[in-house]
Amino acid sequence: xxxxxxxxxxxxxxxxxxxxxxxxxxxxxxxxxxxxxxxxxxxxxxxxxxxxxxxxxxxxxxxxxxxxxxxxxxxxxxxxxxxxxxxxxxxxxxxxxxxxxxxxxxxxxxxxxxxxxxxxxxxxx
Amino acid sequence: xxxxxxxxxxxxxxxxxxxxxxxxxxxxxxxxxxxxxxxxxxxxxxxxxxxxxxxxxxxxxxxxxxxxxxxxxxxxxxxxxxxxxxxxxxxxxxxxxxxxxxxxxxxxxxxxxxxxxxxxxxxxxxxxxxxxxxxxxxxxxxxxxxxxxxxxxxxxxxxxxxxxxxxxxxxxxxxxxxxxxxxxxxxxxxxxxxxxxxxxxxxxxxxxxxxxxxxxxxxxxxxxxxxxxxxxxxxxxxxxxxxxxxxxxxxxxxxxxxxxxxxxxxxxxxxxxxxxxxxxxxxxxxxx
Numbered sequence: 006x007x008x009x010x011x012x013x014x015x016x017x018x019x020x021x022x023x024x025x026x027x028x029x030x031x032x033x034x035x036x037x038x039x040x041x042x043x044x045x046x047x048x049x050x051x052x053x054x055x056x057x058x059x060x061x062x063x064x065x066x067x068x069x070x071x072x073x074x075x076x077x078x079x080x081x082x083x084x085x086x087x088x089x090x091x092x093x094x095x096x097x098x099x100x101x102x103x104x105x106x107x108x109x110x111x112x113x114x115x116x117x118x119x120x121x122x123x124x125x126x127x128x129x130x
Numbered sequence: 131x132x133x134x135x136x137x138x139x140x141x142x143x144x145x146x147x148x149x150x151x152x153x154x155x156x157x158x159x160x161x162x163x164x165x166x167x168x169x170x171x172x173x174x175x176x177x178x179x180x181x182x183x184x185x186x187x188x189x190x191x192x193x194x195x196x197x198x199x200x201x202x203x204x205x206x207x208x209x210x211x212x213x214x215x216x217x218x219x220x221x222x223x224x225x226x227x228x229x230x231x232x233x234x235x236x237x238x239x240x241x242x243x244x245x246x247x248x249x250x251x252x253x254x255x256x257x258x259x260x261x262x263x264x265x266x267x268x269x270x271x272x273x274x275x276x277x278x279x280x281x282x283x284x285x286x287x288x289x290x291x292x293x294x295x296x297x298x299x300x301x302x303x304x305x306x307x308x309x310x311x312x313x314x315x316x317x318x319x320x321x322x323x324x325x326x327x328x329x330x331x332x333x334x335x336x337x338x339x340x341x342x343x344x345x346x347x348x349x350x351x352x353x354x355x356x357x358x359x360x361x362x363x364x365x366x367x368x369x370x371x372x373x374x375x376x377x378x379x380x381x382x383x384x385x386x387x388x389x390x391x392x393x394x395x396x397x398x399x400x401x402x403x404x405x406x407x408x409x410x411x412x413x414x415x416x417x418x
Binding site: 012013014015017018044045048049050052053054055056057110 | 153288291292293295296298299300313316317318319320337340341396399401402403
């Protein structure tokens with residue numbers, strides 16, 4: 006799941022990890038009540054500083070995506086649809102923002118992008 | 131620290147501060163003096179001036195207590211090649227009061243090292259893993275690793291790193307890793323110190339290093355500059371434009387360029403390796 010965590014990105018690692026989980030919860034990839042891996046497990050698995058995982062989990066908890074239960078671990082919460090939709094939107098906007106920034110750096114126009122979108126998605130919406 | 135190394139080589143102006151519980155990456159090109167610094171920290175070399183304190187204790191006065199709580203993997207570690215893995219563990223463990231034999235066994239299994247294998251027969255990667263096993267099983271307060279992954283294949287590096295991080299998750303050990311392999315440190319370090327030609331040129335939290343340093347592509351960059359709101363690291367003329375590398379960048383600083391008649395074409399984030407290269411470039415050449 007965390008294959009695309011990029012330490013070279015200007016986005017802090019803990020934000021990348023939290024965002025990945027956020028989207029997974031919002032799209033239903035990870036269902037409510039799923040236990041998250043322990044800090045120890047995840048840090049060793051994706052090879053990041055344990056403090057980074059702690060920070061990511063803390064941020065998710067603060068935003069109401071997960072809850073930690075004393076002694077039992079950290080679990081995914083049930084999110085209402087409006088919240089899930091807004092998280093999906095947030096991630097989609099992030100992707101588009103990156104695309105637009107890159108495209109304008111290359112002086113590609115909106116028409117160029119729309120044309121490419123149609124071609125790549127075969128006309129599907 | 132104001133020590134002297136080999137004749138003709140000096141460390142000067144090195145004020146290192148490693149906070150407890152940090153994973154501190156000590157970066158620098160080959161020959162910068164990283165190993166010399168480590169040798170000074172562990173009492174293997176004596177300084178000519180300055181003071182050294184590790185784990186709250188003075189070097190060299192309280193060296194035995196420091197070394198008892200420190201796991202050290204030197205650049206070229208040495209173990210007696212006629213020992214088996216099991217014997218090497220027993221030998222090393224005997225020196226440390228708190229040596230965790232069960233943890234050593236768990237690591238040995240996890241690293242897939244046969245107890246009866248003679249050290250002389252182990253591959254480089256297996257030796258590397260054995261050294262990690264030995265220092266982690268000490269359950270030290272401080273880990274000092276000098277170029278720990280150099281020459282090891284990626285699989286071994288990952289396994290070693292995972293075990294190290296697993297260990298860090300369990301407690302509040304402080305880790306001091308010196309390396310010129312910047313990419314690995316980027317994932318795990320929360321502090322970095324950069325050494326170049328015997329001088330510490332930067333020491334700051336990882337996020338501050340990565341966020342603050344930018345490459346700026348410009349047209350009509352000013353040739354003479356007075357005070358800048360940022361720290362100018364280097365200036366270069368490329369084929370297409372001028373490129374400035376700055377530290378302490380804030381987005382509002384674009385106005386400074388506009389006021390100077392320059393046009394900012396692009397602001398690029400530098401990853402740790404690029405930031406490191408630019409920092410060294412800036413430290414070595416005057417920019418005014």
